[in-house]
């Protein structure tokens with residue numbers, strides 16, 4: 313890419329697309345504030361005036377140039393599948409698709425907007441009556457159990473809860489340097505209404521031995537290679553989480569049989585912890601006296617550095633710890649990035665959700681002036697523990713022009729979404745920097 317700018321406006325915009333860092337250096341130089349020619353160039357690149365230009369921090373790459381817009385021509389590839397919304401395809405083998413934030417506006421995530429994360433092949437649907445599906449509980453228990461879906465429904469209390477389920481890699485695209493794995497934005501999150509039996513009731517029915525310290529989960533989906541001796545994914549957790557009241561063996565989603573893609577007819581739902589624990593097409597839970605060693609356990613898989621490591625460095629994960637509660641995060645769900653509002657619009661109501669793994673959300677803050685000032689949003693209580701929380705705010709837009717809406721949540725322990733993804737790790741878990749969308753007025 314040539315960096316000499318012939319026609320400043322157009323050239324700069326193209327340059328921002330192709331090489332944001334170089335464009336940034338040209339606009340900002342070392343002066344640290346947008347003035348004169350630089351301000352004109354930035355305004356031209358954005359196609360409009362910038363009411364809060366004076367508060368742009370030095371070096372900022374505007375969201376309009378740094379992030380693809382849903383309407384953009386060279387946008388991402390969208391899923392076309394019956395029963396599913398146009399999710400953003402991140403991978404086809406295995407199938408991985410994320411829900412754009414602006415499609416996540418429902419209080420309870422409907423099946424069509426539920427993100428998809430396969431690690432292996434999509435299994436054949438269970439032939440025959442789903443009530444005959446069998447789940448085995450074995451290992452460090454007094455009496456191994458084999459229960460059909462029908463027996464589970466009859467023998468154990470059914471509970472219904474709204475539970476967030478979020479991929480451990482949600483937010484990964486924010487890491488610099490880039491890590492391996494699906495480059496999720498913030499859309500690997502769901503909060504559906506799940507009905508099922510508590511895993512703890514099943515474990516107690518089987519009778520836990522002294523050595524019952526961990527679980528291992530198995531599902532019916534074939535490994536990508538087709539090798540019947542390999543698991544697509546098989547993770548496990550500490551027994552404490554297995555015994556929590558919100559950890560469910562789910563039998564229904566939003567009052568309906570679980571959709572096939574999402575684990576029909578029986579899946580685990582382990583809210584607040586990496587989604588990989590929520591085994592789909594669940595066939596077996598084994599109770600162990602030590603951490604499970606299935607696919608997706610150990611090394612750098614779903615594990616985080618205990619002490620920060622140099623970003624981009626190699627590491628075998630030996631000193632890492634399993635990722636447990638997910639970090640605080642917020643999404644903005646009623647206005648898409650890149651939305652254009654009519655000239656003269658002077659206020660904008662925004663809303664979204666925030667959640668924080670096993671914690672709750674204490675506050676959400678929004679800014680329209682690049683973080684110079686922040687306004688506190690209203691945050692509703694969760695419908696129940698482990699449900700996400702609705703936030704709402706009304707923003708003033710003093711003039712026509714280019715705006716960014718920045719949003720960040722703070723969890724119940726005071727941890728706030730950082731400006732940049734921290735605790736870099738080789739497989740890119742737990743990135744939760746604040747987010748922003750661009751909005752044009754006029």
Ligand SMILES: Nc1nc2c(c(=O)[nH]1)N[C@H]1C(S)=C(S)[C@@H](COP(=O)(O)O)O[C@H]1N2
Nearest residue numbers: 427428429430431479531587588590591592
């Ligand atoms: N059997 C099975 N369970 C699985 C997976 C899988 O590939 N196979 N993927 C896991 C991961 S990594 C996530 S994030 C969630 C995704 O669930 P969803 O596809 O219903 O959104 O399921 C988890 N359970």
Ligand SMILES: [Mo]
Nearest residue numbers: 479480587588
């Ligand atoms: Mo995941």
